[in-house]
Amino acid sequence: MTIPFKKYQGTGNDFVIIDNRHLFFPKDDTKLISKLCDRKFGIGADGLILLENHDLVDFTMVYYNADGKQSSMCGNGGRCIVAFAKALEIIQSSTTFMAIDGLHEASIANDGIVHLKMQDVTGIKATPSYSFLDTGSPHHIQFAENLSELDVKKEGACIRYSDTYGSAGSNINFVSQKEPNVFAVRTYERGVEDETLSCGTGVTAVALAMHHQGKTNEKRVRLDVEGGELEVSFEKDGDGYANIFLIGPATYVFEGEITW
Numbered sequence: 001m002t003i004p005f006k007k008y009q010g011t012g013n014d015f016v017i018i019d020n021r022h023l024f025f026p027k028d029d030t031k032l033i034s035k036l037c038d039r040k041f042g043i044g045a046d047g048l049i050l051l052e053n054h055d056l057v058d059f060t061m062v063y064y065n066a067d068g069k070q071s072s073m074c075g076n077g078g079r080c081i082v083a084f085a086k087a088l089e090i091i092q093s094s095t096t097f098m099a100i101d102g103l104h105e106a107s108i109a110n111d112g113i114v115h116l117k118m119q120d121v122t123g124i125k126a127t128p129s130y131s132f133l134d135t136g137s138p139h140h141i142q143f144a145e146n147l148s149e150l151d152v153k154k155e156g157a158c159i160r161y162s163d164t165y166g167s168a169g170s171n172i173n174f175v176s177q178k179e180p181n182v183f184a185v186r187t188y189e190r191g192v193e194d195e196t197l198s199c200g201t202g203v204t205a206v207a208l209a210m211h212h213q214g215k216t217n218e219k220r221v222r223l224d225v226e227g228g229e230l231e232v233s234f235e236k237d238g239d240g241y242a243n244i245f246l247i248g249p250a251t252y253v254f255e256g257e258i259t260w
């Protein structure tokens, strides 16, 4: 079997993206997906994304983590599939697409910056030491001293596999504040089981949690991640948040074919 693919990255969170409108891809082959994502035995990526047809909107996004298992929403992957759909001329500068957490609207500018609308967020859990919220994927957020020195893989795994999160686990974000509306973030991603250079649903969760905790009064926050800069804008809506946008680049890297 020959599998044509394109590789994209969004602030260093990288994805193999496959046009599966003809439904040729073996979606239940966990071993194949994890091998395609393997950085030594495959193409190498934090996740794999399929673009499929949808009856009512422009396309469907199906997301798998690097472990080969289908998972919850990927914000950076959402931005990248918008750039992929534009390159395939499925869309032009704006779109509505379906993902596992529901419909997303997005727009893409000529410079490749994508504005991706995320689902409204309610039910933020705030404790003295951490916050937890779901922005399409589950996120634990805590402050870290010496963020640049932190062993994110070790400390993140410790929390991800703790009794707090049970078998489902969580993504773990470590944060430090740089300015009133600027935060540095490093994320351990479940399903990759390592630090990634950026996590879109993660920085969205950090921006909302920081506003919820009163660390910032701004409704547009910059997040400095290991792979670049992202922005999140939002509006307060009762106890939660609405009109949430994840804003940042989505970049084509290379393409190829794997014969299997």
Ligand SMILES: N[C@@H](CCC[C@H](N)C(=O)O)C(=O)O
Pocket (backbone or CB within 6 Å): 013, 065, 071, 072, 073, 074, 075, 076, 077, 137, 138, 171, 189, 190, 191, 192, 196, 198, 199, 200, 201, 202
């Ligand atoms: N990198 C993603 C998050 C992908 C899903 C996550 N690993 C999970 O399984 O919860 C992002 O950019 O949001």
